[in-house]
Amino acid sequence: MMPDAIGYELDGDIAILKAQNPPVNALGYDVRMGLMDGIARAEKDGARAVLIYGDGRTYFAGADIREFGKPPRGPALPDICDRIESSPLVVVSSLHGTALGGGLEMALASHYRIAVPSARMGLPEVLIGVMPGAGGTQRLPRLAGLDAALDLITSGRQFGAKEALELGVVDRVVDGDPREIGLAYTRELLESGAKRRPVSEMPAPAPVDFDAIYDAVLKKGRGQISPATAVRGIQAACELPFADGMKRERELFRELMASDQREGLIHAFFSERAVGKLPELKGVEPRDLAAIGVIGGGTMGAGIATSALLSGLNVTMLEMTPEAAEAARGRIESNLGGALKRGKITQAGFEDLTQKALVLSTDYAALKDVDLVIEAVFEDMDVKKTVFKQLDAVCKPGAVLATNTSYLDVNEIAAVTSRPGDVIGLHFFSPAHVMKLLEIVVADKTAPDVVATGFALGKKMGKISVRAGVCDGFIGNRILSTYRTCADHMILDGASPYQIDKALTGFGFAMGPYAVADLAGLDIGWAVRKRLAPTRDPRERVPTFPDRLCEGGNYGQKTGKGYYVYEAGKRAGVPNPDVPAMIDANRAELGITPRDFSDEEIVRRYMCAMVNEAAKVVGEGIARRPLDVDMTLLFGYGFPRYRGGPLKWADIVGLKGILADIKTFAKDDPYFWQPAPLLETLVADGRSFDDLNKEAS
Numbered sequence: 001m002m003p004d005a006i007g008y009e010l011d012g013d014i015a016i017l018k019a020q021n022p023p024v025n026a027l028g029y030d031v032r033m034g035l036m037d038g039i040a041r042a043e044k045d046g047a048r049a050v051l052i053y054g055d056g057r058t059y060f061a062g063a064d065i066r067e068f069g070k071p072p073r074g075p076a077l078p079d080i081c082d083r084i085e086s087s088p089l090v091v092v093s094s095l096h097g098t099a100l101g102g103g104l105e106m107a108l109a110s111h112y113r114i115a116v117p118s119a120r121m122g123l124p125e126v127l128i129g130v131m132p133g134a135g136g137t138q139r140l141p142r143l144a145g146l147d148a149a150l151d152l153i154t155s156g157r158q159f160g161a162k163e164a165l166e167l168g169v170v171d172r173v174v175d176g177d178p179r180e181i182g183l184a185y186t187r188e189l190l191e192s193g194a195k196r197r198p199v200s201e202m203p204a205p206a207p208v209d210f211d212a213i214y215d216a217v218l219k220k221g222r223g224q225i226s227p228a229t230a231v232r233g234i235q236a237a238c239e240l241p242f243a244d245g246m247k248r249e250r251e252l253f254r255e256l257m258a259s260d261q262r263e264g265l266i267h268a269f270f271s272e273r274a275v276g277k278l279p280e281l282k283g284v285e286p287r288d289l290a291a292i293g294v295i296g297g298g299t300m301g302a303g304i305a306t307s308a309l310l311s312g313l314n315v316t317m318l319e320m321t322p323e324a325a326e327a328a329r330g331r332i333e334s335n336l337g338g339a340l341k342r343g344k345i346t347q348a349g350f351e352d353l354t355q356k357a358l359v360l361s362t363d364y365a366a367l368k369d370v371d372l373v374i375e376a377v378f379e380d381m382d383v384k385k386t387v388f389k390q391l392d393a394v395c396k397p398g399a400v401l402a403t404n405t406s407y408l409d410v411n412e413i414a415a416v417t418s419r420p421g422d423v424i425g426l427h428f429f430s431p432a433h434v435m436k437l438l439e440i441v442v443a444d445k446t447a448p449d450v451v452a453t454g455f456a457l458g459k460k461m462g463k464i465s466v467r468a469g470v471c472d473g474f475i476g477n478r479i480l481s482t483y484r485t486c487a488d489h490m491i492l493d494g495a496s497p498y499q500i501d502k503a504l505t506g507f508g509f510a511m512g513p514y515a516v517a518d519l520a521g522l523d524i525g526w527a528v529r530k531r532l533a534p535t536r537d538p539r540e541r542v543p544t545f546p547d548r549l550c551e552g553g554n555y556g557q558k559t560g561k562g563y564y565v566y567e568a569g570k571r572a573g574v575p576n577p578d579v580p581a582m583i584d585a586n587r588a589e590l591g592i593t594p595r596d597f598s599d600e601e602i603v604r605r606y607m608c609a610m611v612n613e614a615a616k617v618v619g620e621g622i623a624r625r626p627l628d629v630d631m632t633l634l635f636g637y638g639f640p641r642y643r644g645g646p647l648k649w650a651d652i653v654g655l656k657g658i659l660a661d662i663k664t665f666a667k668d669d670p671y672f673w674q675p676a677p678l679l680e681t682l683v684a685d686g687r688s689f690d691d692l693n694k695e696a697s
């Protein structure tokens with residue numbers, strides 16, 4: 001008997017195989033078994049053709065990623081593709097939804113392909129750390145040519161039916177039900193006497209200088225190996241007979257499957273989806289969300305307003321004076337102008353958003369009907385409290401009152417209102433219409449449906465929303481502050497900001513911490529240091545060179561000078577020649593003789609500091625799960641996706657070694673390097689952060 005994952009039906013002399021493995025018809029064990037059986041049964045039943053299509057929202061969206069890393073079971077996908085292609089029957093695939101990865105490879109192994117106009121296709125394997133492993137690197141160049149195959153396979157990008165038709169990836173595009181259009185096309189093929197048409201028998205493109213392409217793709221990948229490895233697969237298609245090319249593809253695929261990067265990227269894939277699904281919010285309905293208010297139209301407030309407008313919300317922006325309101329409008333219009341230029345909105349859409357959906361006001365009363373209001377004013381507790389008292393007075397009952405503070409105590413802010421249950425932190429990252437991360441900060445009295453509303457807003461805006469508890473800096477900035485301190489300590493002891501930045505971009509960070517500090521504005525960290533100074537533990541090593549820079553009015557990119565000097569019109573800076581003397585002076589004050597640091601030591605210390613603080617954040621319940629920390633660092637702090645996040649990285653390199661290193665570092669600075677209790681427990685029990693993720697889901 002055939003497994004249910006593939007339905008079988010005979011319509012005259014056409015056998016119909018229907019994938020029914022919701023939600024995305026992933027090609028798991030049952031589906032593969034069903035396909036093998038289905039082809040055999042069609043041949044036995046005397047059919048002349050086979051039509052393959054997907055039930056529900058899509059054709060196959062790829063191999064079942066949940067099976068990766070587990071022992072293989074049943075027929076492998078390349079064998080199924082071979083079986084389909086070599087069948088004596090004419091095989092047709094009808095595509096709708098997203099035909100991705102192994103799904104598209106199944107279609108390429110079919111003899112003819114038809115798609116609905118809305119169908120999306122792609123070979124996104126490199127994005128999850130592998131490469132096409134069921135003939136994609138061998139068949140796509142034969143069908144679409146070398147340039148298109150290189151582009152599509154190394155970028156992993158999706159493409160639509162129109163492009164697919166132009167490239168020859170599909171033979172026909174017809175609107176309608178995938179089963180009906182597929183059947184009509186198959187009948188037409190049979191009636192016209194069309195023969196089997198195996199792509200493997202088509203000529204391959206001529207070989208080119210693949211070493212140069214490999215090098216260029218490797219460089220572009222910033223340390224990610226899958227796109228470059230896929231180039232070698234395409235090379236094999238051009239240089240070897242089909243069967244040998246398939247073997248080479250398989251070897252390369254297996255190499256990547258065994259890599260840490262594959263583990264990191266798949267962790268990122270699933271965590272990205274798990275992060276917004278909090279067990280505590282199951283069954284909790286969000287409040288209504290149609291109109292929001294934003295207080296403060298600076299860079300942050302304007303970015304939040306832009307993001308809200310683009311997600312279909314009406315926005316009332318409150319500013320202090322008509323001039324400030326006009327300036328805020330200018331910022332929002334300029335952001336939306338960018339969206340218009342990139343084709344994200346039309347000219348008519350731009351006009352609707354700026355003229356109808358956006359209202360500017362200087363009067364709090366304008367906020368009386370909004371469903372949610374986000375305060376993005378100056379980062380000062382007294383200022384925030386004044387704002388919240390006014391919001392409490394004017395907002396309608398049930399309105400969500402949110403603060404965009406990045407460090408301050410949300411409980412203290414909530415306490416000045418008569419409705420602390422409605423108060424929440426919504427911490428956006430600048431520029432808020434671009435950055436994907438949103439920390440949803442849940443205070444002691446925040447009501448569950450207010451939390452759910454925060455997540456609903458994040459979803460509407462296309463953000464990756466992470467739940468965080470209240471502490472100084474929440475998840476992200478608290479961890480940032482620790483690893484930045486670790487970097488500052490290494491500078492005191494002998495490293496330079498430039499070596500540190502280079503070592504960390506070498507690790508895969510988009511930018512090093514000092515380039516990031518220049519971008520964010522050095523005055524922000526300066527203000528935080530001043531705020532924390534009165535309560536600082538005397539055992540803490542506090543560098544002063546960052547203050548010297550700020551005292552000279554050098555706040556980074558916005559003043560043209562910080563750790564780097566920025567020439568007008570250029571994004572990347574060159575090292576600021578004044579900085580080494582400031583560092584030397586600081587070392588002299590502290591009586592430190594500088595020593596050499598290797599890049600490896602820099603990365604190790606930096607990562608140990610990050611993991612240790614992250615483990616404290618999880619242990620204290622500020623982050624619910626390790627994956628919440630991982631997604632925060634990935635989407636807000638430029639952590640390399642292919643390493644999965646700091647805690648996934650820690651699991652991969654080994655918690656025992658990390659704890660041992662922390663204990664060694666603690667010999668010189670026991671205050672900074674206090675091991676996280678959670679890390680000690682996990683090591684003692686032989687468990688991992690991922691075990692905690694699994695227990696929490």
Ligand code: 3H9
Pocket residue numbers: 023024026061062063064065066077078098100101102103105124125128130131132133134136270273274
């Ligand atoms: C491959 O094919 C290798 C081959 O070349 C060679 C093999 C030998 N497997 O994203 P959504 C789950 S590699 C298992 O929320 P959307 C997903 O986790 C594969 N599960 O929906 C989620 O589960 P839950 C190449 C999968 O509409 C649910 O389905 N293919 C898979 O926003 C809904 O997903 C890819 O890389 C999978 N392949 O987007 C495609 N895909 O509800 C990866 C999804 O429990 N997938 N799930 O959270 C995607 O890009 C998007 O999921 C897709 C739908 C566009 C399909």
